[in-house]
Amino acid sequence: MKAITDCVAAHPVTDHFYPDEYDVSVTEDFGLDDLTLDTVGPRLGLKWTEAGDGVIPAWVADMDFPTAPAIAEAIIARAGDLGYPRWLTDPAAGPLAEVFAERMATRYGWRADPAHVHAFTDVNQALQVLLHLTTRPGEAVAAHVPAYSPFISTFTSMDRPLLAVPMVPDGESWAFDVRRLAADLSAAPHCRTLLLVNPHNPTGRAFTEAELTALAELAERHDLLVLADEIHADLTYAPARHIPFATLLPDRTVTFTSATKAFNLGGVRCAVAHVGPPAVRATLAAQPAHLYGSPNLLGVEATLAAWRHGDPWLSRVLAILDRNRRMVAERLPDTVGYRVPDATYLGWLDFRGLSLPEDPAEFLRREARVLLSSGPSFGPGGDGFARLNFATSGPIMAEALSRVSSALARL
């Protein structure tokens, strides 16, 4: 039996590959940590094509690891039967709901209701739909900042002003000021929505029970709808743990998630929303059937396979990521501020102590030949920072960190 990584290596340049045999029950390491710059590319996706020749991409939140064998097998098995899916006109139907609920119960002890699950093509779409249905232009939305860049542009393009909840350094980690948020909400009665990204992108914080309880109390007091983006939940490192916000405030919470981050499936276009508030469910159900489209059939197959059979692969990935998040701390110079994340494969790097002549991401792209995400695109609190994606093998990680350190040493 061949692992799928062997098949990828054997077919590196085509735009698709057809592994002839692989074993979904493999207990091996999937070869994930063996990728080198010579074997990883060329890749056709955005992450690698945007970086260009000779530049190591460490920006957009895709991992370098090839698809889990169980997922590839599921996609290939369905590839001969691509007619309209049976849930075409009803995004609340279909097989995702039960599997999502089972996964939430097993991993997080959350008894999600399959009848409250609605499928979307991606989390960005789901957020925009929910904002469109539950808020009006001009009404503010509270969110921790810095924030995942597409959400910053969503607020601007939809005219939902941002009520910023700044993440501030707190010892070895990040925190936010609940009292300040309470005061800001009192001063902004038109803000009735909290977008809670937990685990948080870009800082990698997994919010604690105490923090989430404080947010739940504020949500009750200020009558907030909580839009909880928990897409990074499966990438939480022990002893930190992920607590679904819906377990604290079920009737006020819409939870968004997807298998795309933990299982590296950004291209499959499939996400779910668990809509707790009955009024929001009714509004969503009243929308015309085709208005928001429906997820791709193969995206649904990939998601089902990931959630049912992908965990051995995910465990291996988590072991590599756990090692890498520490490697960043060990190998970057002390002049770069870095707080080891509780979750995600994203490091939020502070270059303000270095007095760089330009945006750190621009500087590192040119001088280190490593592409990070530019801090200012994450909104308030982003200047002087850059986000490092460390979801790659040991050899590639070591090379990227060595290039960054050398470029900084030449300053």
Ligand SMILES: Cc1ncc(COP(=O)(O)O)c(C=O)c1O
């Ligand atoms: C917090 C967060 N939400 C949503 C997304 C994007 O999800 P999707 O591709 O399903 O829109 C990302 C991608 O990195 C993310 O980090």
